Amino acid sequence: MKNVFDLVVQNNLCSGCGVCAGVCPAGNLAMEWNEQGEYMPTDQGRCIDSCTLCLRVCPFYPGNPDENQLGKERFEAINSMQHTPETGFWLACYAGAVSDEIERGKSASGGFASWVLGELLANGFVDEVICVEPNEDPEKLFRFARLDKPEDLERARGSAYYPVEFSEMMRYIKRTNKQFAVIGLPCFVKAIRLAARADKTLERKIPFLLGIVCGQMKSRKYTQYIASLAGVEESLEKVYFRGKRNDAPASDYNFLCRGISGKEGKISWTEGVSRIWGDRWFTLESCGYCDDIFAETADAVFMDAWLPEYVNDSRGTSLAIIRNPEILKILERNSGSQLDLSRIPVEKIIQSQQGVIENKRKVLSYRLSSRPKTIGERPLTKRVPPDVSALNCLARYHVDAVDSISSETRAWDIPKESAGEFRARISPELKRLQRISKIVRFASLPRRAAGKILRAIKKKAGRK
Numbered sequence: 001m002k003n004v005f006d007l008v009v010q011n012n013l014c015s016g017c018g019v020c021a022g023v024c025p026a027g028n029l030a031m032e033w034n035e036q037g038e039y040m041p042t043d044q045g046r047c048i049d050s051c052t053l054c055l056r057v058c059p060f061y062p063g064n065p066d067e068n069q070l071g072k073e074r075f076e077a078i079n080s081m082q083h084t085p086e087t088g089f090w091l092a093c094y095a096g097a098v099s100d101e102i103e104r105g106k107s108a109s110g111g112f113a114s115w116v117l118g119e120l121l122a123n124g125f126v127d128e129v130i131c132v133e134p135n136e137d138p139e140k141l142f143r144f145a146r147l148d149k150p151e152d153l154e155r156a157r158g159s160a161y162y163p164v165e166f167s168e169m170m171r172y173i174k175r176t177n178k179q180f181a182v183i184g185l186p187c188f189v190k191a192i193r194l195a196a197r198a199d200k201t202l203e204r205k206i207p208f209l210l211g212i213v214c215g216q217m218k219s220r221k222y223t224q225y226i227a228s229l230a231g232v233e234e235s236l237e238k239v240y241f242r243g244k245r246n247d248a249p250a251s252d253y254n255f256l257c258r259g260i261s262g263k264e265g266k267i268s269w270t271e272g273v274s275r276i277w278g279d280r281w282f283t284l285e286s287c288g289y290c291d292d293i294f295a296e297t298a299d300a301v302f303m304d305a306w307l308p309e310y311v312n313d314s315r316g317t318s319l320a321i322i323r324n325p326e327i328l329k330i331l332e333r334n335s336g337s338q339l340d341l342s343r344i345p346v347e348k349i350i351q352s353q354q355g356v357i358e359n360k361r362k363v364l365s366y367r368l369s370s371r372p373k374t375i376g377e378r379p380l381t382k383r384v385p386p387d388v389s390a391l392n393c394l395a396r397y398h399v400d401a402v403d404s405i406s407s408e409t410r411a412w413d414i415p416k417e418s419a420g421e422f423r424a425r426i427s428p429e430l431k432r433l434q435r436i437s438k439i440v441r442f443a444s445l446p447r448r449a450a451g452k453i454l455r456a457i458k459k460k461a462g463r464k
């Protein structure tokens, strides 16, 4: 009998969530770092014949229900629920930011996600919150942690663009009777929903499952590489990905790090990090086959307010889609003293994530046709069909170049090659990608200009 290791991991489609390892009845799957600096389940040779549980909880296994079906099962029957193809189900959409400047400063964007988690804990909706916190172990700079006091959520604010895995937490949830609120990336949330389908007790134990929008997940080499750009080329003991700057828009933040010798480094998004992010250096291959933009199976999903009306506020603002009526009530009860909230149309949410939507729809459609995946006998199917013409010829050329850089960077052999040597080796390919990017930007000028003019006209018409 084949398991998740044979069918998903071997096909580079695992996102390392660890839910399979957490539910495996034989303890056959152990989460370990692979050579790419990603968490992967490894097969310990104890697999039970005919047990398919690891496959049934895998968010990338094609035989499982997709986000449409899981979303329907959880949300469709709820009063006033609405649905949009890009976002999945929604009850209400908000822009929000906590009013405490210190708390907001520590959060990735407006601190909305931590505020909701704090309310769930403080008002006894759950016994513990499971979220991601920093960890001063150079081998594991972030981890999932269980927090039972709202004030402990302070140390978990911010975004971890660093692999974390859920196996230990899943084992804990299964053996206790407590109730939890969990926050995770879309694929993690989907895996937990699938696990709750297989084991109904999990539905009661996890009454709140929150998501964060995810454009892509990075391996731990991403952190090591940008630390080297920041001047710290040694093992790290602390990193912070979203250091806010009061002299720049919210989208231009600092990466801060400290090495084991105490050496500190800092580099901003516009000093080269944005290119590394956008060109998908060190991005997990599975992320290229994900079609869930807004964590469609989560009770609420949080994201950055990448909109012109918010982005210039360097303190950051969060947007959220709410799908759970209890969370909606909590927000409606908020007096406004702790969280500045305003309702926004779903179109604004969609507008804020245009890049991610393009990647997880058109680019995915192209990728499925140009680099299809087969799992066992089954082709990997997603909610968009394989279609080579989803992108024009220039865009296809660009995606091919990005995917090639992405796989080159995943294979960076850190102990053998310094960051400088690595950069020099891939420099011809980088230059080629930069040339293609310039041509793509140039070719899209008329479309972007037309969009700008249209938005200005709409804004003017709205003011009248």
Ligand SMILES: Cc1cc2nc3c(=O)[nH]c(=O)nc-3n(C[C@H](O)[C@H](O)[C@H](O)COP(=O)(O)OP(=O)(O)OC[C@H]3O[C@@H](n4cnc5c(N)ncnc54)[C@H](O)[C@@H]3O)c2cc1C
Pocket (backbone or CB within 6 Å): 106, 107, 108, 109, 110, 111, 112, 113, 114, 115, 117, 131, 132, 133, 156, 157, 158, 159, 160, 161, 162, 164, 183, 184, 185, 212, 213, 214, 215, 216, 217, 218, 302, 303, 304, 305, 306, 318, 319, 353, 356
């Ligand atoms: C890998 C990744 C990619 C992202 N991509 C996008 C994107 O493309 N567009 C966009 O708008 N937003 C993206 N986000 C979300 C964004 O960075 C913020 O998390 C979001 O705006 C919420 O911010 P906040 O200030 O409301 O939350 P905060 O108050 O900062 O709280 C964030 C909560 O999320 C938890 N958390 C942080 N990292 C992780 C993680 N890796 N896994 C699980 N939980 C975590 C923390 O423990 C904390 O509880 C991404 C986040 C991650 C981790």
